[in-house]
Amino acid sequence: MSADADFTEDNGTLRFSGRLTLANLRDMPDRLDGVGDAQAIDLSTIDSMDTVGAWVIHRFAEARGARISGLDDDRRHLMEQVSAADEPAAVTPKPLPSFFRVLDEIGDATVTAGQTLKGLLGFFGATVLAFGTVIRSLFSGDSKFRFNAVVQRFEVVGVSALGIIGLMSFLIGIVIAQQGAVQLRQFGAEVFTINLIGRITLRELGVLMTAIMVAGRSGSAFAAQLGTMKLTEEIDAMRTIGVSPMEALVVPRTLAAIVLMPLLGFYASLIAIIGGGLLCWISLDIPPVTFIQRIREVVPITDLYVGLVKAPVFGAIIAVAGCFQGMQVEGDAEQVGSRTTAAVVQAIFLVIVLDAFFAVFFTWIGWN
Known part of the structure; x- marks a missing residue:
């Protein structure tokens, strides 16, 4: 029977064990909310981790400013993908001033005219x-x-x-x-x-x-x-x-x-x-x-x-x-x-x- 996800706290370091998967997380997210400051997260002893588990660890580390260690190549790649997906949406740039917008449209029209003339x-x-x-x-x-x-x-x-x-x-x-x-x-x-x-x-x-x-x-x-x-x-x-x-x-x-x-x-x-x-x-x-x-x-x-x-x-x-x-x-x-x-x-x-x-x-x- 698979082991549920668990963690222990030792001098500001959280050491996780078991399976960090959707079926085995149980109440761990609620328990993590009650954890105080944590400077490091050790994942070297976990059995497996899926996207949901990686998401929970990533959000906790982001909130506490903790450093994650103990990852192999596959789990590191998974954490990078989760971190990239959590990036805030791109901020819509401010519109250009009218003068520069007109210049931009003139430039586009000139390029289009040149390409059309070349094709003709x-x-x-x-x-x-x-x-x-x-x-x-x-x-x-x-x-x-x-x-x-x-x-x-x-x-x-x-x-x-x-x-x-x-x-x-x-x-x-x-x-x-x-x-x-x-x-x-x-x-x-x-x-x-x-x-x-x-x-x-x-x-x-x-x-x-x-x-x-x-x-x-x-x-x-x-x-x-x-x-x-x-x-x-x-x-x-x-x-x-x-x-x-x-x-x-x-x-x-x-x-x-x-x-x-x-x-x-x-x-x-x-x-x-x-x-x-x-x-x-x-x-x-x-x-x-x-x-x-x-x-x-x-x-x-x-x-x-x-x-x-x-x-x-x-x-x-x-x-x-x-x-x-x-x-x-x-x-x-x-x-x-x-x-x-x-x-x-x-x-x-x-x-x-x-x-x-x-x-x-x-x-x-x-x-x-």
């Missing part, structure tokens, strides 16, 4: 390599070019967007003409409203507003489609059967955006000019024939070239940003929504930044 550049490089593989396959006889997929993207990116882009451009042309006429009338120079409409639509707003609209429509669609395919493991299945997702999914979408952006930008510019011309006819009594003749005189051909050069670059940025964010989806369906929003914001931001660089560049080469 890497994805752009992978897209270029995928384009190279597809082009090389055309000459090797084993074509990887997916014509049907590209045509389908043409319809989604281009044909389906004609209505909303045309309406937006028409209204922008009217707004530019109306605001320009109001301001120029103060100087008796309403005729220069035609200059304003022609140059700003062909050079800047036609392509820029089209890029923003395509980013909202097609860039978000690319991110949502690829994100859903990532969640349903369709992309992993494509890799398993030997199909490259970059070649099958990213290349057709990017190619469609690159090809159709110049066409959509030119279409938007023409519709904006028509809207501006209509308002000039109604408000300024400038007939359409005069309006068209004046447009031909004051708008240099370089303005058209500027728009056509920027458009495919904007298309590539929109497609790459949308596909990149879609391929980053993982975890749950909430990621699809957040990545889609990030794709639109990222694409519009990069388009505006590149438009500023293009403005400086074309001015530097004399296309102004």
Whole structure:
């Protein structure tokens, strides 16, 4: 029969014996409460000790400031674990002052932006390599070019967007003409409203507003489609059967955006000019024939070239940003929504930044 836990007191030293286990402690915790000062605890003569026994000894030693001795390696490890579990909970640090908290958030945002830019550049490089593989396959006889997929993207990116882009451009042309006429009338120079409409639509707003609209429509669609395919493991299945997702999914979408952006930008510019011309006819009594003749005189051909050069670059940025964010989806369906929003914001931001660089560049080469 197992021996109950017991102890004896000798000159401030408590010597324990028996089994310091839950079944054998009996009334020992109550007896320990009646013990006065104790400088040392000797456990060399105990038979065994479990977690409850170690807990009782530890709490007594902590309360009396006594030193524990007579432990072998296993019992010492048990006492260390009990002591570690008895540590007080970590104190919640005081919140940072507002100024430092703002700096911390700015730093986190900067790091996140840098990591996103790095990932986007890497994805752009992978897209270029995928384009190279597809082009090389055309000459090797084993074509990887997916014509049907590209045509389908043409319809989604281009044909389906004609209505909303045309309406937006028409209204922008009217707004530019109306605001320009109001301001120029103060100087008796309403005729220069035609200059304003022609140059700003062909050079800047036609392509820029089209890029923003395509980013909202097609860039978000690319991110949502690829994100859903990532969640349903369709992309992993494509890799398993030997199909490259970059070649099958990213290349057709990017190619469609690159090809159709110049066409959509030119279409938007023409519709904006028509809207501006209509308002000039109604408000300024400038007939359409005069309006068209004046447009031909004051708008240099370089303005058209500027728009056509920027458009495919904007298309590539929109497609790459949308596909990149879609391929980053993982975890749950909430990621699809957040990545889609990030794709639109990222694409519009990069388009505006590149438009500023293009403005400086074309001015530097004399296309102004």
